[in-house]
Amino acid sequence: MADRKKPEVRFKKNCIFCKKNIEIDYKDVDLLSKFLSSKKKILSRRSSGNCAKHQRKLAKEIKRARFLSLLPYLLK
Numbered sequence: 001m002a003d004r005k006k007p008e009v010r011f012k013k014n015c016i017f018c019k020k021n022i023e024i025d026y027k028d029v030d031l032l033s034k035f036l037s038s039k040k041k042i043l044s045r046r047s048s049g050n051c052a053k054h055q056r057k058l059a060k061e062i063k064r065a066r067f068l069s070l071l072p073y074l075l076k
């Protein structure tokens with residue numbers, strides 16, 4: 001019988017902000033838009049691979065950019 005109990009680490013920490021040591025900035029629209037889905041929703045941590053700290057920061061900066069109309073709100 002195969003032992004399938006082994007926990008599989010599907011996605012390791014894959015946070016580009018940690019890796020490349022980038023500061024998230026609301027003015028960096030190109031960067032921020034990489035973390036938006038086709039409907040301009042903020043990608044979940046699972047799909048973006050960011051760590052909790054940077055995901056939180058990212059969401060904050062995206063919201064700020066939206067407020068300043070650098071990024072669009074949800075598309076219909």
Ligand SMILES: [Zn+2]
Pocket residue numbers: 015016017018019050051052053054055
């Ligand atoms: Zn990070």
